[in-house]
Amino acid sequence: MSIPSKYDASLVESKWYDYWMKHNYFHSEVDDREPYTIVIPPPNVTGVLHMGHMLNNTIQDVLIRHARLSGKNACWVPGTDHASIATEAKVVAKLKEQGIDKNDLTREEFLAHAWEWKSEYGGIILDQLKKLGASCDWERTAFTMDPEMSDSVIKVFVDLFNKGLIYRGFRMVNWDPEAKTTLSDEEVIYEEKQGNLYYIKYKIEGSDEFLTIATTRPETIFGDSAICINPTDTRFKHLKGKKAIVPICNRIIPIIEDEYVDIEFGTGCLKVTPAHDENDKILGDKHALEVIDIFNEDASLNSFGLHYEGKDRFVVRKEVTKELEEKGFLVKIEVHTNKVGTSERTKAVIEPRLSDQWFLRMEDLVKPAIEAVLGDDPAINLYPKKFENTYRHWMENIRDWNISRQLWWGQQIPAYFYGNGKNDFVVAETKEEAFQIAKKKLSDSTHDLKESFSINDLRQDEDALDTWFSSWLWPISVFDGIRNPENKEIKYYYPTNDLVTGPDILFFWVARMIIAGYEYKSEKPFQNVYLTGLVRDKQRRKMSKSLGNSPDALKLIETYGADGVRVGLLLSSAAGNDLMFDEELCQQGKQFANKIWNAFRLIKGWEIDKTIPQPQTASIGLTWYNAKFQKALAEIEDHFSKYRLSDALMIIYKLITDDFSSWLLEIVKPAYQQPIDATTFNEIVKILENNLKVLHPFMPFLTEEIWHHIARRTPDEALIIANYPIQKDYDNEVILKFDMASAIISGIRTIRKDKNIPFRDPIKLYVINREINNNQFHALIQKLTNTSVIEEVSEKVDGASFRVKSNEYFVPISEENIDVDAEILKLESELKRARGFLTGIQKKLLNERFVQNAPEKVIVLERKKESDTLAKINTILTSLDRLK
RNA sequence: GGGCAAUUAGCUCAGUUGGUUCAGAGCACUUGGUUUACACCCAAGGGGUCGGGGGUUCGAAUCCCUCAUUGCCCA
Structure with missing residues (x-):
């Protein structure tokens, strides 16, 4: 059987993935071995x-x-996130294309569409991961x-509420007028x-005087x-206690x-709009100012916007500016x-907006999490370490987490209202439980509903929870550790590695x-966090869909093979540094x-002769390689322990x-069409197999393919579950x-x-031998x-001659090849360097101070360098003498 | 505006405790090579004032100060 001289990844990769799946190598069950877990x-x-x-x-693979x-016992748990806002936005857009407005749908109808979408597209990404070899x-x-x-998630919400850590607050939140929901602070990107x-200018009441303010948002004057x-500020001393008139709407407001x-x-004067600016809200609270919300939820103006009602904020900004100018209120x-x-x-x-939201009190919750990463004996290590600073900065300045979203796609907040009062609600895992609690709460109160209350009077909060409020439980919930904290899986796999x-x-x-790990397991969720860099293109731009600079992942795999792409990515990705992705590296991987x-083809093609003895060259070469392999193995394992995967590769x-x-291979290669001795051959095969083992994590498909070409193997002998070299x-x-x-x-x-x-x-x-060197x-x-x-x-x-260390080597050559001048030049430049x-x-x-202060070890080394160099210089000098 | 980090060969990056012949790797490049595994190959070679300036030290790519540039995070 002849083996093609070019390796074709497309012919083997899916075959081996199917084989691995069929024999269930990826599946992990609790057993006696040490677990190694990644979620x-x-x-x-x-x-x-x-x-x-x-x-x-x-990297995970x-x-x-x-x-x-x-x-x-390796266990890598896959899965997907419902990504509330991103997915809901996609579903809304798709419905819009079909002429359906989300507002015309009930929650149930909308969710049906969303689940349909999920069953259609959900999991595509997981199938793509399989192509990569995951x-x-x-x-x-x-x-x-x-x-x-x-x-x-619901259980955790109820628990945190009962602990007093979740509260409802009327607060300034980040409002996304497009998605019509609030966002957490982390979901807001500041752009210049x-x-x-x-x-x-605002007219002063009862005077002809005007006062000028500067604002970036003229539409908020309403x-x-x-x-x-x-x-x-002495400039405005005389205005104390007076009032100003807001242009256009002519409302009279105090000067504070x-x-x-x-x-x-x-101008040193500020207009205060408590409903639409965080700082203004603080001022407003302090000075007990009226709060006037002028926007609808899509950031168009409401009735406070007078004749601008219904128009978008940015349109109004233009139009109101024009009106102010026409009426002489615009200074510049x-x-x-x-x-x-x-x-x-x-x-x-x-749009900063005041509304009722659910918040999680963070102050006490973060304490163990800070200690875990930044404490004296950290339970969790970040790689690279520099992220500890970022982590500290965030954790020490943490604000309460707004966990409610005005979305339907996600876990609905388990708060049930029984009345119209702000506090007329209870929190429970089910409606039935809520009913019981509410009933009790009512019976202790003087609420009007007290007598006639039924379960149908309960109205669940419309909001859904922030997507991260479910994914923060991920390492626990994938092993069902919230609902069944004592189950054997959570006990075995948690904390993950x-x-x-x-x-x-x-x-x-x-x-x-x-x-969440410390709150619910009293234990870290993982030991090490490896933070990868962002993938950028050659021009250092972030790869993004909108720029269109992101290569099609599957196409890359088709072109270079999954192994080639894996190598290409890993060759350039030191942990935490952004990586400039360059397709050429995938080409290098493919090559x-x-x-x-x-190399495998060469070995496979050798004919073995059991009668011939092992040549000395082969024996020496093998001895050397085995030492070299061990040295490399030690380095590889060291790099693995430090997450320096590119270096390991x-x-x-x-x-x-x-x-x-x-x-x-050049050393042991028999002469053309000659057989190889059995000892060498067997040893080479063993070496090849060890090479494949260390390479397997990086190039799983190729290595498994060759592994099975070397010998017929049973499923128990597959490379994926082989024993790593010791x-x-x-x-x-x-x-x-x-x-x-x-x-x-x-x-x-x-x-x-x-x-030539x-x-x-x-x-x-x-050779003129000056080194202690046997002729091995x-x-x-x-x-x-x-x-x-x-x-x-x-x-x-x-x-011709050359020098290695203090040895001098000569190769006699025919007269016409000797170029004395060139030789002299070469020697002189060597001499100069030496x-x-x-x-x-x-x-x-x-330098006396050097000799006095430097450690003995360093001085000895310098002396050795000196004598070595002197010897070398002598060698060069004698050569030069002879030539001249 | 505040904080963190980076700057080393044409490119992408290592360089761990300041001291091995420390100035490195891969790619790219130049030159030569193909009947004998692979031209998706082999061999040989060139290439850097370690961002600039100052300092500490017997000794600095490595520590400190400062300037410049770039990136990230936060407000």
Whole structure:
């Protein structure tokens, strides 16, 4: 059977994924082994795979496969997030296309559409992960709105309410007029936008005088309830206690004083609109001002906007400016840039708005979460460490979490109103329970309903919970740890080991999971958090749909193979640094796959002869490689322990391309059409297998494919569940000696190239040996450079020469090839370098303070360097003498 | 406006406790090579004042100060 010389990923990847699925290797059950658990950051249920997911899930898969090979009970729990606002926005948009307005639907009707959407698109992203090779335990696939998950969320809400941590507050919230819902502070993105600063004058009541204020939002004058000046501002002293008249609507408002006003900014006068600005609200509360809400929920003006009623805020801004100008109230307009809050999801400009919302009191909840990450003996490690600062900053300045959303898609808040009063509600897991509690509450009260109260009088709060209020329970709820805290799964898998996610959701999700972990399990949810970078394009732009600079993930996999893409992503992704994605790296990954494939092809093609003895070269080469492999293995494991996966991969890459393919295979390769001895062959196969094992986490498909080509294997012998190579001590001496031999080989190759001596013409090598070096490697050098003899001499030999350490090597060459001038030039430049180096060392050694202060170890080293360099200089000098 | 981080070869990045021949890797580039696994290959080679300036030290890419640029987070 002939094996194609090009590796074709598309022919093997789905085959092996099916095989792994069929034999259930991804599934984990509680057993006696040490668990290794990762919960996936659940992607949006209706999302599609983008580069960020690819990176993040590749990393998780590498960790999971590495753990599985290392004998741990690896469990990677997949799932999706209902992503309340994002999904609801998509469903609303789709309905709109069909001519259906959400407002015309009942909650039940809308949710039916949403679930339909979910069943159509939900899970696409999980199928895409399979293409990438993700070895998730698909039997455990969870969804944040699964009944058990929702039950857990409701249970937690009720519990926190009963603990007094959830309260209802009339507060200024971030209102998204597009989605018609509130957003948490974290969902608001501040963008610098160019706008205007409008100078508007207000008439002083009972006077002809005017007072000018500066505002960025002239349309909010309808909501003005005061003008504020700084009490220390002498310019306005005479206005104290007077009143001003709001232009257009002619309302009379007080002039108040507060130190809050910045004298330097604008005119030093501020109009106060408590309903539409957070700071104005604080002023309003302090000075007991009227609160006038001028907007509808879509940010069009309401009746307070008079003749502008029904028009959008930005339209009104233009029109009201015009009217003010016509009526002579507009003094001037200045260009002004300011930061404007926009919705993360809909991009709409946020409108600060006062409304009744549900809040979670954070102050006490964060305490154990701060300690867990920043304490003296942290239970949770962030990688890279720099995010600890960000974490600290956020956690120490945390504000109460607005957990209610004016959406339908999500868990409906389990608060039931029985009356119209602000506090006429109870919180319970079910309506029935709520009824019982309400009944009791009523019986102790003097409420009108007291006598006639029935369950039908209960009206559940319309709002749904913030999506993160369900995902913050994820590491617990996927193991049903909220509802059944003593079940064997939660006890076994929790706390999980590693969490891999992007730094953009450090607060949204990671911090809150830590909080929930301590509140509900009294234990961290995970041990390590690996924060990946954001994937950017070559021009450092964030990859986004709107820019269209994000490559199609599935197309990449088609072109380069999943293995190739995995390698491409990992080669450039140090933890926490953004990564400039470059398709060329996937190409490199693909070529690497081909390289290994061909190495395998070479070995597979050898004919074995059990009667021939093992050549010395092969034996030496194998000894060296085994030491080299052990050294690499130690480095790989070290990198794994520090989450330096790119470095681990790079070690393997170099091990396989350089050490294994370029050196070892060339060393043991039998002459053309000659058989190989059995000892060497068996050893090489073992080495190849070990290479495949360390590479498997990174390139699962290719390695499994070759693994099964090497020998017929039963499902119990699949590579995915093989035993990872065991670390052993290794002989560093043999590695150093080999390095010297390879330097000699390079020297000879350079001469062959410079002097145009083809490889097929044998050459002779003479050496003036000053190093303590046995001749162990001579046969190897001879084989790889086609050298007929290597002889020690005491005198220079005519021909080309080179030096390795203090040894001098000569290759006799025919007269016409000798270029004395070139040789001299080469030697002189070597000499110059060596002398410069020596000067540096000697300067140091002559410096008394160095000799006195530096540790003995360092001085000894410097002396050794000095003598080595002196020896080298002598070698060069004698060579030069002879040439001149 | 406040905080955090980064700046090392053409590009993307390592450089761990200040001290091994420390100035590195991969890619790219230049030159040469193909009957003998792979041109998706092999070999050899060039390339950096470690962002600028100042300081600490016997010794600085590494520590400190300062300036510049860039990115991130927060308000």
